[in-house]
Amino acid sequence: MISTEGGTPRPVFAVAPMIDWTDRHCRYFHRQLTGRALLYTEMVVADAVIHGDRERLLGFDPAEHPVALQLGGSDPQKLAEAVRIAGAFGYDEINLNVGCPSDRVQSGAFGACLMREPALVGECLAAMVEASATPVTVKCRIGVDEQDPEEALDRLADAAVAAGVRAIWVHARKAWLQGLSPKENRTIPPLDYDRVRRLKQRLPDVFVGLNGGLATLTDAVEELGPVDGVMMGRGAYQTPDELIGVDSTIYGEAAGNGFDYAALIATMAAYAERHIANGGRLAQVTRHMTGLFTGRSGARRWRQILSEKATRPGAGPELLFEAFEAVDLSAGEGAAANRAVQAA
Incomplete structure (x- = not known):
């Protein structure tokens, strides 16, 4: 501990x-x-x-x-x-x-x-x-x-x-x-x-x-x-x-040059794909992610897409990419990050 x-x-x-x-x-x-x-x-x-x-x-x-x-x-x-x-x-x-x-x-x-x-x-x-x-x-x-x-x-x-x-x-x-x-x-x-x-x-x-x-x-x-x-x-x-x-x-690690949201979305999409393949549902994963991007432009649309579409029959991990497209990350990061996700 x-x-x-x-x-x-x-x-x-x-x-x-x-x-x-x-x-x-x-x-x-x-x-x-x-x-x-x-x-x-x-x-x-x-x-x-x-x-x-x-x-x-x-x-x-x-x-x-x-x-x-x-x-x-x-x-x-x-x-x-x-x-x-x-x-x-x-x-x-x-x-x-x-x-x-x-x-x-x-x-x-x-x-x-x-x-x-x-x-x-x-x-x-x-x-x-x-x-x-x-x-x-x-x-x-x-x-x-x-x-x-x-x-x-x-x-x-x-x-x-x-x-x-x-x-x-x-x-x-x-x-x-x-x-x-x-x-x-x-x-x-x-x-x-x-x-x-x-x-x-x-x-x-x-x-x-x-x-x-x-x-x-x-x-x-x-x-x-x-x-x-x-x-x-x-x-x-x-x-x-x-x-x-x-x-x-808290732990004193180097902060780096900003958080890679594109990598996060790609990782969670891959995780959701594995979960669905094992008989799970997309919403079981994405329901925990709706609070992400709070305070940023597009956060409301992010929440809306995940909340409304992830529960539909057949919803797949591509929905995370769609929702991420709605988010405008600060300092011009949004477009570059979204392009990186699409290339992933």
Whole structure:
């Protein structure tokens, strides 16, 4: 989880796990925008891993590395079994969800509900650590409902550390399990970055990452320093261009002479062609790409073409080229880039 160069801890930038969004096609797309960001799967329930279609649930393209699997559950034995099964797939990290407030996780007594049961979280994490050859981490909230965030987060973090976990991602909001919808829980409870910073001060030898409210790469960079890592969710998904600067801004790689959108479109068209050949549909890939080019001339037409045409029977990867033709990249890049795509 924590990368080091010359013995010095390096910051981590991650794209958050998001149900119905960060599937394998989304992650493959995001990987074309950043080679270094840590990408998370959607939350996968331990029972589904044990009893379901494992390749569909856990399979991913090798290009996605580094990639982390997020598991949901509250039974230590089932979570351990899910970790052992996932081990064959080669994930770089296994993460336990202790932050999702959806009705689904509440009915299953896991996710954010587990903030109330730090001892059980410790048992779950200890079982996962024992079963895993790769790092186990946890993602949590600062508290739920009427909990005191000072006490609730410390108790959860202490249980995680005692279980052998060395990295904690914190969504810097409470989750209100009574009275707010999952959507409202992403925006209404106030952000408390200071609480996450205090956790890092208290646990200097543990990786502490910050999640919540980071809409742009600039927002993320501003929060690095007091914490070890930053995690973007909807900002990264809805405006994926934000990911283009991650490798240079966060990881110090050379910025180059501008991003090659033509190569991106060609790569994604080839990926979509393989997916369709294996029985998939174009829209399963392109639905994650509609936010690309936000703020540029032609972005609306790009979205319109992908949204309306990609769902039609027989839609093929050539639709990506058609949609890209509508985009006018700045500084005269559009025409040259489009010509390069057509020649690809």
